Amino acid sequence: MPELPEVETxxxxxxxxxxxxxxxxxxxxxxxLRVPVSKTLARTLRGQSIRTVSRRGKYLLLRFPTGxxxxxxxxxxxxxxxxxxxxxxPHDHLDLVFDTDKALRLHDPRRFGLxxxxxxxxxxxxxLAGLGPEPLGDAFDGTxxxxxxxxxxxxxxxxxxxxxxxxxxxxIYASExxxxxxxxxxxxxxxxTRAECARLAAAIRDVLAAAIAQxxxxxxxxxxxxxxxxYFSPHLDVYGRDDxxxxxxxxxxxxAITGGRTAWWCPRCQR
DNA sequence: CTTTGCACCTGTTGGC
DNA sequence: TGCCAACAGGTGCAAA
Numbered sequence: 373m374p375e376l377p378e379v380e381t382x383x384x385x386x387x388x389x390x391x392x393x394x395x396x397x398x399x400x401x402x403x404x405l406r407v408p409v410s411k412t413l414a415r416t417l418r419g420q421s422i423r424t425v426s427r428r429g430k431y432l433l434l435r436f437p438t439g440x441x442x443x444x445x446x447x448x449x450x451x452x453x454x455x456x457x458x459x460x461x462p463h464d465h466l467d468l469v470f471d472t473d474k475a476l477r478l479h480d481p482r483r484f485g486l487x488x489x490x491x492x493x494x495x496x497x498x499x500l501a502g503l504g505p506e507p508l509g510d511a512f513d514g515t516x517x518x519x520x521x522x523x524x525x526x527x528x529x530x531x532x533x534x535x536x537x538x539x540x541x542x543x544i545y546a547s548e549x550x551x552x553x554x555x556x557x558x559x560x561x562x563x564x565t566r567a568e569c570a571r572l573a574a575a576i577r578d579v580l581a582a583a584i585a586q587x588x589x590x591x592x593x594x595x596x597x598x599x600x601x602x603y604f605s606p607h608l609d610v611y612g613r614d615d616x617x618x619x620x621x622x623x624x625x626x627x628a629i630t631g632g633r634t635a636w637w638c639p640r641c642q643r
Numbered sequence: 644c645t646t647t648g649c650a651c652c653t654g655t656t657g658g659c
Numbered sequence: 660t661g662c663c664a665a666c667a668g669g670t671g672c673a674a675a
Contacts, residue, residue, distance in 0.1 A: 374668060375669090406651070406670075406671090430669075430670095445669090446668090446670080447667070447668055447669055448652090448653075448654085449668095463653085480652095481653050481654065482651085482652045482653050482654080482667090482669095483652055484651070484652070484669055484670075485669090499670095523645090524645080524646095525645080525646080526646070526647095533669090535669090535670080543668060544668060545668095588668095589668075591667080592654090592655080592667075592668085593654090593668090631647085632649085633669095634666085645675105646674100646675085647673100647674085647675085648672100648674090649671105649672085649673085649674105650670100650672085651670090653667100654667085655665105655666085655667085656664100656665085656667100657664090657666100658662105658663090658664090658665100659662090659663095659664105
């Protein structure tokens with residue numbers, strides 16, 4: 373579910389509720405996430421207050437005085453602020469309970485998410501160490517994409533979804549960015565021109581920024597911290613729209629699999 | 644090194 | 660109605 377815009381929406385949503393708040397209890401209902409939740413997490417966190425709420429790619433970082441809790445929402449995860457005592461629904465695996473009678477609750481049916489504690493600098497943690505630049509940051513541009521893609525034979529869609537190239541671009545925004553840039557998703561990454569890489573980098577920034585402004589995309593189960601959905605769905609030009617008319621030229625949108633994931637594109641607007 | 648395929652999980656949808 | 664296959668917003672790993 374969550375790509376960068378959904379994770380950033382979640383970050384902004386939870387921040388005012390958790391910043392500076394002290395953990396009084398941690399409830400682990402099911403530790404079996406992608407990485408098992410540490411049995412000592414409650415003992416570690418109890419009594420500590422959250423110093424900052426930040427994001428690296430699709431990871432959320434809750435910094436405490438003695439370390440950082442790294443959260444990931446996988447395919448189906450979401451975080452909500454609930455009142456203490458709100459009965460858990462199925463797949464509500466983890467609660468951080470604050471001294472404010474509120475709790476941060478992780479819900480994740482498919483359990484591809486994680487909650488990992490590290491005492492070290494989180495950026496050297498194996499989960500984060502090899503990640504590429506932030507797409508909304510200065511280090512990401514057409515020159516970076518061009519340089520990294522030389523010699524690569526995988527599709528450009530697969531390429532921009534690789535977190536070692538650039539973080540945060542998942543299956544929705546990969547197809548959407550390629551539509552905006554006018555580039556077919558199945559083209560070999562190494563065959564893009566400098567100009568195309570520049571257009572693509574700009575398209576990625578624009579699409580992600582626009583999606584953040586709308587609170588992300590809700591397809592089925594993404595919700596914000598207050599339970600509201602994201603409102604970017606009506607702005608999707610190609611994702612999930614196979615056989616429907618292109619918003620720009622009316623041609624039927626096509627779909628194909630690349631890298632094990634579905635890509636959508638307009639055969640007329642994209643070359 | 645790159646590329647490919649699969650594994651991890653549960654829930655929903657669509658065809659027969 | 661029921662069953663079953665296909666598919667879903669992500670990532671890591673093994674094998675070639």
